Amino acid sequence: MSTRLPPGLVVELGRHVRVYDGGRTLVGGAPPRLLRLPATAAALLVGRRVDVVDARSERLAERLLACGAAAPVVSELPPADLAQVTVVIPVRDRARPLDRLLTGLLGRLRVVVVDDCSRDPAATAAVATRHGADLVALPRNHGPAGARNAGLARVTTPLVAFVDSDVVVGPDTIATLARHFHHPRVGAVAPRILGLPGTDRPNWIARYENARSSLDLGPTPALVHPRSAVGWVPGACLLARVEALGAGFTDGMRVAEDVDLVWRLTAQGWQVRHEPAATAWHDHRDRPTAWLGRKAYYGTGAEVLARRHGPAVAPAVLTPWTAAVAVALLAQRRWSLPVAGAASVVMSVRLARALPGDGGRARLATELVGRGLAATATQTSGLLLRHWWPLSLTGSLFSHRLRRAVLAAALVDGLLDHRRLAPSLDPVRFVLARRLDDLAYGAGLWAGALRGRSARPLLPGFAPRRGAAGGTRAAAVR
Incomplete structure (x- = not known):
C-alpha cells in the first residue's frame, strides 16, 4: 500500500x-x-x-x-467509488426503520442486513428481500458488536459502512466519507449525526437532543483521539477500512464497543476522523424513561473501557498547577483568589521562559494559561455535576461552600451551553435537561464502577509536564 x-x-x-x-x-x-x-x-x-x-x-x-x-x-479530495463499499446494518425487530434506511440508500450500494435474532424475523427478511439486500440471520442475540462482526465476515470490498437501523443516510453521506480513504493511514471516518426530523411539534427532550445529542460531535472536522476534543465517534454510522478492522468489534461488548474500536485503531497508528461535511440522521429517544435509561446505559460503559484502556477513560485530565487552582477556588476562602492568581502568574512566567522565539512569548504564555484555566473550569464543572455528583450532592448537605459551588456550576455551565448551541428550547428547560442528562450518565457511571469494583473510571488523570499550560505538548515540525 x-x-x-x-x-x-x-x-x-x-x-x-x-x-x-x-x-x-x-x-x-x-x-x-x-x-x-x-x-x-x-x-x-x-x-x-x-x-x-x-x-x-x-x-x-x-x-x-x-x-x-x-x-x-x-x-x-478525489471522488470515491461506491463499488468499494459494503453497508452492514445490524437490526432487531425494527422492520419499519430498516425499510426507511434502505430506501434512503437508493439501491446504490451492496448491503448486508444482520438480523440479530428478531422476535419477528419474517418482517425483517421481507424488507431485506424487497430492497435486494443480503440477509444474515443469527440464531441467538449477539448485541451490536457481534452482529456487526457477522456482517463484516461477509464483506469482500475494501471499505465497510456500519449503519444502525435507527439511522438514516444517503449515498452522498457515504461517498463524502469515502473520499478520506485516499489517505493511506485513515482507518475510519464518521459523519456528523443530527436528530431525524419528526413531528412538527417535538417535545422538550427532542429539542434538547437535537441541540446536544451524545452522538452529535459538532460542526468542526477533527482527528479522533483519546483525551482530545473529539475522543471517540459512534458506531451508529461509521465507514472503515476493512484492512484496519481485523476481527472487528470486541465480541460480547454491548456498550462502548464503538469507543473501544476507535481507541484500538488509534493505538495501532490508524487515523480516525470526524467529518461533519457528511451528515447522518438518528431517531433520538424523546420519552423521558427511554432517554434517561439510554444516558445511564452509556455511563456504564466507562468501567468496561477502563479495564481495556486504563487512564484513557479518565473523566478529566489536569496538570498539577490547574488542579491546585481548582482546589483553591473551590475552597472559597479569603486566600483562594490570591493563591489561584499567584499560581497562574508563576505558570505564565515559567512558560514564557520555556517557549521558543524572541517576541510575543509573554502574550502567548498568558493566552495558554488562560486556555488552561478555561479548560480546568469546564472539567471541574463536569466532575461536580456529572461524574462525581453523588459525592457533590452528599457534600452539599453539609457544606454551604460546596453547595454554592455546585449551584453556580449548574447554572453557569447550562446557560453558557444554551448560548453556544442556541437550541429551540428556553433556557430553563434546557438547563433542566442538561442536568438530568448529567445525573443519568453519572448514575450509570457509578453503577458500572460499583459492579466492576473499580474506581478507575472515576479518577481524573494528569497530563505530562512538557513545558506548556493545560497539558499542551511542545513539538517541532521539520
Missing part, C-alpha cells in the same frame, strides 16, 4: 488552532500541543491552508494531519 498523500490534497488548520509568530508557532491539535514550524514550512501555510504540491508540503501536511492540527478539505 502506498504511503503517499493523494495529489492535490489541501489541508486546513482547525478553527480552534491558534497561529502566532507569523505562522511559526501553532497551538492546537488532538490532544492540544504547541508546534514550532521553521520559516520554510511556515511559508507554505497560506490562509491557514497547505496545498500538497511537492515533497516538502507533503511532509508538513502529513505532520499537521497526524497531530490533529489540520484536517483535509474534503471537497478537494
Whole structure:
C-alpha cells in the first residue's frame, strides 16, 4: 500500500488552532500541543491552508494531519467509488426503520442486513428481500458488536459502512466519507449525526437532543483521539477500512464497543476522523424513561473501557498547577483568589521562559494559561455535576461552600451551553435537561464502577509536564 498523500490534497488548520509568530508557532491539535514550524514550512501555510504540491508540503501536511492540527478539505479530495463499499446494518425487530434506511440508500450500494435474532424475523427478511439486500440471520442475540462482526465476515470490498437501523443516510453521506480513504493511514471516518426530523411539534427532550445529542460531535472536522476534543465517534454510522478492522468489534461488548474500536485503531497508528461535511440522521429517544435509561446505559460503559484502556477513560485530565487552582477556588476562602492568581502568574512566567522565539512569548504564555484555566473550569464543572455528583450532592448537605459551588456550576455551565448551541428550547428547560442528562450518565457511571469494583473510571488523570499550560505538548515540525 502506498504511503503517499493523494495529489492535490489541501489541508486546513482547525478553527480552534491558534497561529502566532507569523505562522511559526501553532497551538492546537488532538490532544492540544504547541508546534514550532521553521520559516520554510511556515511559508507554505497560506490562509491557514497547505496545498500538497511537492515533497516538502507533503511532509508538513502529513505532520499537521497526524497531530490533529489540520484536517483535509474534503471537497478537494478525489471522488470515491461506491463499488468499494459494503453497508452492514445490524437490526432487531425494527422492520419499519430498516425499510426507511434502505430506501434512503437508493439501491446504490451492496448491503448486508444482520438480523440479530428478531422476535419477528419474517418482517425483517421481507424488507431485506424487497430492497435486494443480503440477509444474515443469527440464531441467538449477539448485541451490536457481534452482529456487526457477522456482517463484516461477509464483506469482500475494501471499505465497510456500519449503519444502525435507527439511522438514516444517503449515498452522498457515504461517498463524502469515502473520499478520506485516499489517505493511506485513515482507518475510519464518521459523519456528523443530527436528530431525524419528526413531528412538527417535538417535545422538550427532542429539542434538547437535537441541540446536544451524545452522538452529535459538532460542526468542526477533527482527528479522533483519546483525551482530545473529539475522543471517540459512534458506531451508529461509521465507514472503515476493512484492512484496519481485523476481527472487528470486541465480541460480547454491548456498550462502548464503538469507543473501544476507535481507541484500538488509534493505538495501532490508524487515523480516525470526524467529518461533519457528511451528515447522518438518528431517531433520538424523546420519552423521558427511554432517554434517561439510554444516558445511564452509556455511563456504564466507562468501567468496561477502563479495564481495556486504563487512564484513557479518565473523566478529566489536569496538570498539577490547574488542579491546585481548582482546589483553591473551590475552597472559597479569603486566600483562594490570591493563591489561584499567584499560581497562574508563576505558570505564565515559567512558560514564557520555556517557549521558543524572541517576541510575543509573554502574550502567548498568558493566552495558554488562560486556555488552561478555561479548560480546568469546564472539567471541574463536569466532575461536580456529572461524574462525581453523588459525592457533590452528599457534600452539599453539609457544606454551604460546596453547595454554592455546585449551584453556580449548574447554572453557569447550562446557560453558557444554551448560548453556544442556541437550541429551540428556553433556557430553563434546557438547563433542566442538561442536568438530568448529567445525573443519568453519572448514575450509570457509578453503577458500572460499583459492579466492576473499580474506581478507575472515576479518577481524573494528569497530563505530562512538557513545558506548556493545560497539558499542551511542545513539538517541532521539520
